[in-house]
Amino acid sequence: MRAPALALAALLVLATAGCGDDASEPAGAPAAAPSSAPSSASSSAPSGGSSSEGGAATADASVPVLRASVGTPDDPEAYVISLVDADGQEVTELPAGDYVVEVDDPATSHNVHLEGPGVDESTTVPETTTTQWRVSLQPGDYVYRCDPHPSMVGELTVTDV
Numbered sequence: 001m002r003a004p005a006l007a008l009a010a011l012l013v014l015a016t017a018g019c020g021d022d023a024s025e026p027a028g029a030p031a032a033a034p035s036s037a038p039s040s041a042s043s044s045a046p047s048g049g050s051s052s053e054g055g056a057a058t059a060d061a062s063v064p065v066l067r068a069s070v071g072t073p074d075d076p077e078a079y080v081i082s083l084v085d086a087d088g089q090e091v092t093e094l095p096a097g098d099y100v101v102e103v104d105d106p107a108t109s110h111n112v113h114l115e116g117p118g119v120d121e122s123t124t125v126p127e128t129t130t131t132q133w134r135v136s137l138q139p140g141d142y143v144y145r146c147d148p149h150p151s152m153v154g155e156l157t158v159t160d161v
């Protein structure tokens, strides 16, 4: 008799903790909820559970990820710039839409600069940075480059969908 009440109380605690503290406990809450929650509990509170967890998870899952980086794993100052998809394949053509660009600039002599229709994002040359850009790519030609080094450049064509 007490089990359902305890389960609901636990869910409320998890939901409350998740909303106020989602940055510090993203792994704990989603892992605990499905194993401890019977199907009746999930149907009684679908909006609370899905919205508190879904915000970050669905945003990442539904928007394709690109990775822009300079240097190589062995030498962050190597004169290399790359733009790859989630599978590590070089990207030269993409359909228009929203993307998350995960940017890795471990170099003090290079930067990453993505420029094209509606987009002008860059890291700074001296600072080493790991960041994310949420971009809305439109049909047209984009260029990603390292500003001080003209040889470090790549082109991306975005096509109509």
Ligand SMILES: [Cu+2]
Residues within 6 Å of the ligand: 079, 109, 110, 111, 146, 147, 148, 149, 152
């Ligand atoms: Cu450079």
